Amino acid sequence: MYDSILLAVDGSEQSMRAAKEAARLAAAGRETQVTILHVVQTETSKEALAGASQVELDLSRRKKTLAAEQALQAQQVYYDVKVLYGRPGPAIVEYINGNRFDLVVIGSRGLNRMEKVMRGSVSQxxxxxxxxxVLIVR
Known part of the structure; x- marks a missing residue:
């Protein structure tokens, strides 16, 4: 079915539903590789503004991908995790266009509603x- 799937996650409920769908699709194929992508907005991160330690920041980022990892593990899907820094929309687009993926799976709406109002949605x-x-999951 698909050889490579990019799953963009941000820790929201919509990204969890996207993770479940990506796991289902990947499990239907043979040896499908899933890349979980999370983009950290360092300039607006609440943890960074609060002066959290590097360990606390890493733990917070890990929590954003953990549910997606568990969904893929439950389906015995091969995956890796990639963390980028910057604005989610442009960073995800640049990563997709610089790599080869058969399918991108993303939630319909993420955590940052202000960015949606100001710049448009990441999924769009x-x-x-x-x-x-691109599969946009509601």
Whole structure:
């Protein structure tokens, strides 16, 4: 079915539903590789502004991908985790366009509603600015 799937997560309920769908799709194929992608907004991160230690920041980031990892593990899917820094929309699009994926799976709405109002949704940006198939999960 698919050889490589990118799963973009932010810790929201929508990204958890996207993770379950990516796990289901990957499990249907043989040896599908899933890349879990999480983008940290360092300039607006609450933990960074609060002066949290590096260990606390790493733990907070890990929590954003943990549910997705568990969904993939439950389906015995091969995966790796990639963490990027910057604005989620542009960072995800750049990563997708710089790599080869058969499918991108992303939630319909993430945690940062202010960015959606100011710049448009991340899922819409991914859909409109990448060349591969995109599945937006509600």
């Amino acid at each position: 940006r991914v859909l409109n600015q990448t060349d591969c198939s």
